[in-house]
Amino acid sequence: MNLPAIEHHQFEVDVENFxxxxxxxxxKRLVILDISAEWCGPCRVLEPILDRxxxxxxxxxxxxxxxxxxxxxxxxxxxGARGFPTVLAFIDGEEVERFQSAxxxxxVRDFIERNLK
Numbered sequence: 001m002n003l004p005a006i007e008h009h010q011f012e013v014d015v016e017n018f019x020x021x022x023x024x025x026x027x028k029r030l031v032i033l034d035i036s037a038e039w040c041g042p043c044r045v046l047e048p049i050l051d052r053x054x055x056x057x058x059x060x061x062x063x064x065x066x067x068x069x070x071x072x073x074x075x076x077x078x079x080g081a082r083g084f085p086t087v088l089a090f091i092d093g094e095e096v097e098r099f100q101s102a103x104x105x106x107x108v109r110d111f112i113e114r115n116l117k
Contacts, residue, residue, distance in 0.1 A: 010063035
């Protein structure tokens, strides 16, 4: 199985490539998983913040984006995502921290910084 194409330190993930792209990759560096839905207003607020920070940090972490629909809902369910967006930090194959809903950029930056250490 091939990893999804990584552009600007971010990539789309789905039920088929999740374990390799998120779990295995998190043994090399921090992976931030953004579980969102196309119809979700707060998701549209958070997305540009995550995009900007993933570019700014230039590969210190990877941003994985999961569209919570159809088969991908299995992953959202596995991690207990009850609302969108749900953002999870993975290190060494394990979820280490999460937050829900749109948050301001300083909050998201602190979340990333805490998990880069």
